[in-house]
Amino acid sequence: MQPRSGDAAGAEPGSREGLRNDLGWALGVVFRGYAKAASAAFADVPGGPRGYQVLAAATRSEPGSQQQLAHHLGVDRTVMTYLLDDLERAGLIERHPDPADRRARRIAPTERGRALLSGLDERLGAAEEQVLAGLSGPERESFRALLCQAAGHASTLDPGASACVLADGADKGGC
Amino acid sequence: MQPRSGDAAGAEPGSREGLRNDLGWALGVVFRGYAKAASAAFADVPGGPRGYQVLAAATRSEPGSQQQLAHHLGVDRTVMTYLLDDLERAGLIERHPDPADRRARRIAPTERGRALLSGLDERLGAAEEQVLAGLSGPERESFRALLCQAAGHASTLDPGASACVLADGADKGGC
DNA sequence: TATTGTTATACTCTATAACTATA
DNA sequence: TATAGTTATAGAGTATAACAATA
Secondary structure (H helix, E strand, O other), X not given: OOOOHHHOOXXXXXXXHHHHHHXXXXXXXXXXXXXXXXXXHOOOXXXXXXXXXXXXXXXXXOXXXXXXXXXXXXOOHHHHHHHHHHHHXXXXXXXXXXXXXXXXXXXXXXHHHHHHHHHHHHHHHHHHHHHOOOOOHHHHHHHHHHHHHHHHHHHHHOOXXXXXXXXXXXXXXXX | OOOOHHHOOOOOOOHHHHHHHHHHXXXXXXXXXXXXXXXXXXXXXXXHHHHHHHHHHHHHOOOOOHHHHHHHHOOOHHHHHHHHHHXXXXXXXXXXXXXXXXXXXXXXXXHHHHHHHHHHHHHHHHHHHHHOOOOOHHHHHHHHHHHHHHHHHHHHHOOOOHHHHHOOOOOOOOO
């Protein structure tokens, strides 16, 4: 099996151009790898990885309205409703009407939600290590920093910028 | 509008832990940004960004069988069939039976496919710049290198490794 | 029997539109 | 009138299973 493709045509002279393409390929590989690892790690959490993200945002920062949080996580507001339904049904978060604007709702973690979250952080760490396994310690830090820098810039371009709302006073986006 | 969330609870002391989470968030932001930009750039290409990736692989490297290419791009083999159907219908690629294994098919670009591809590369460059806008020139190169390193490692872990098949003799995965 | 590619089907995820309540 | 959230519906994308041809 596996015919060992070294026999056929092979790379062409113009393969330098082909390398540029690899940003998209590499981004896809890493993203899918992370999504897969995170989904496995959070299999028992309602909503999976995004359920975790919502719980973390509700616990550790000021998530704002449902819509702001949805935008921050890159999901539709209707999806956020389903996500919060599941988390609330599981007793992990609660929706409180915002006194300032009674149309909006503020998301708060329950005691159970807070307790669960601390355990989940360890699992996330393992999943991240799996994705960054090809990098050394210093390389991982560089990669994290550059990735967050790019992401912060991209998210601030978005109108109604999400990151600014979540990270009080932090000017670097979500990082 | 926009109540300026600086008034409420704010970040908690334990926000250091929250930062670890941002790898997933940043990865999502950058990936979605890239996907969006690439989809817009390749709106008229059958299959969008992945149609481009297939066309590029068929033209500039040895894509192997449909299944190998599908694995490399992280899609199901059935999806690859639909993708190739569209590209073939548009006259961009052709499927030739593999003489060595007549179950398999080798994908080859048509003249029209080759001509289209060179024009698409420019569009891709613009899309990439958009995603990396938050990074300086040297930072972009570092980011590319680290990302490809991580992706290369991740894809070689996969059994039936995809990158090795595509990159003749290249030991660094697809990069 | 196992594998490549295809097809048909079912499922998941996401987006669209219509509705309630507040502003 | 416009907006936050909800709900129902439709759509895109994806995976599962069964099939034909070949190994």
